[in-house]
Amino acid sequence: MSTDPVRWGILGAAKFAREQMAPAIHLARGAELVALATSSSDKAAPFRALQPRLNVHYSYDALLADPEVDAVYIPLPNTLHVEWTKKAIAAGKHVLCEKPIAMRASEIDELIALRDESGLVVAEAFMIVHHPQWQRARELYREGAIGRLRQVDGFFSYDNRADPGNIRNRPDTGGGSIPDIGVYTMGSTRFVTGEEPQEILSARIEWEGGVDVFASLTAAFPSFHFSAGTSMRMHPRQVMTFHGEEGVMRLTAPFNPLVFGQAEIELHRGNLTVTTERFPGANHYVLQVEAFCRSVREGKPYPCPLEFSRGTQAMIDMVWEKAGRRPG
Known part of the structure; x- marks a missing residue:
């Protein structure tokens, strides 16, 4: 069992990521924000204010190829969630994807199968x-x-x-x-x-x-x-x-x-x-990241598994x- 912090990358400089989840990753125990994918240097600035050593990638694929990233947070538009969750899994990354993680329950069945096959932690960011x-x-x-x-x-x-x-x-x-x-x-x-x-x-x-x-x-x-x-x-x-x-x-x-x-x-x-x-x-975003990190590093059951999201x-x-x- 590793005690190293989970190194996080964020796919896209969305407002919600900037205002809530990036600060939550920064504050969470057992987590470290290390990378961001965005096509805009200006959009990267608030994230760099949290983490001056932030590695900024100018494509989502480049971030997924970064060996320094253990887990990715996906705040993209809803219709892109399944696509980029699958790509992140294929790249060997743990995934926390914004809700709704899919637009149909059958799509979550596919993600459950990929999660089980890969052994990665894959979950929807249902923070409450x-x-x-x-x-x-x-x-x-x-x-x-x-x-x-x-x-x-x-x-x-x-x-x-x-x-x-x-x-x-x-x-x-x-x-x-x-x-x-x-x-x-x-x-x-x-x-x-x-x-x-x-x-x-x-x-x-x-x-x-x-x-x-x-x-x-x-x-x-x-x-x-x-x-x-x-x-x-x-x-x-x-x-x-x-x-x-x-x-x-x-x-x-x-x-x-x-x-x-x-x-x-x-x-x-x-x-x-x-x-x-x-x-x-109580900050449920910070608590969510900490729970996710415990699942990655300690194998703790995640409180909101994909089966719940499917329901x-x-x-x-x-x-x-x-x-x-x-x-x-």
Whole structure:
């Protein structure tokens, strides 16, 4: 077992990589940012500010050929995720790819096979499962804190109509509210409960330019009803609520706690008794990188394996089927 830090390269100087993941790799224990692939020296500057010795490659293939890189983080547009994950695996690199790692569940089956064949760590960057807020929520649920679960409600929205060129507003890059943020309402529900949807009961979707900008859906799970919405055209809001026969568990700022607000769990029980647990300062991006590095160096099971990601994408596929249309 090696104690050397995992040496990371980033494919593309995306805004999210610049603002969140590069700093997270820089701060994470057991990780070292060593390389970036970008065609622009100007875009490389903020990354070099973190790591002056950064090796900048001017093509993605050049970074994958760099023997000093152990693992790659892929923040490319959604439609490029599978292609470059496969190329990274072929180059012998561990891979952490932004969500959604694929646009169809069947594509993740291919990645699972390649992961198993290569022995590499390959995963989707579904960061919330690493946050203590969500780990505690799952623990409370399993302990029976709210009794028999009957209803899960969630909503996640923001407004980016002023940025029509954004990849989330473009069908050719796999945009839309469901691929971008529906993964959170659906995936978090699956994470806490351990259940899979039996049926999508309704899917009301508003389309704009080939992408979904508003989606409201309901689903039947084996033991509860699910209702959630996502939008890229509404005032920012994010909340998840798990409603049981003996209590309600409400998660505030469940998806972007360091940006949207403080991560909290409100537990409503008994005679309107409310207890609140707070999780200030936890950075789920740093925790995600550290978990990934432990999997690479120590062989620890990764908290969000591709099999879990496949389950969320399978639910999204069910939504498209119910709606009778996919993005594009």
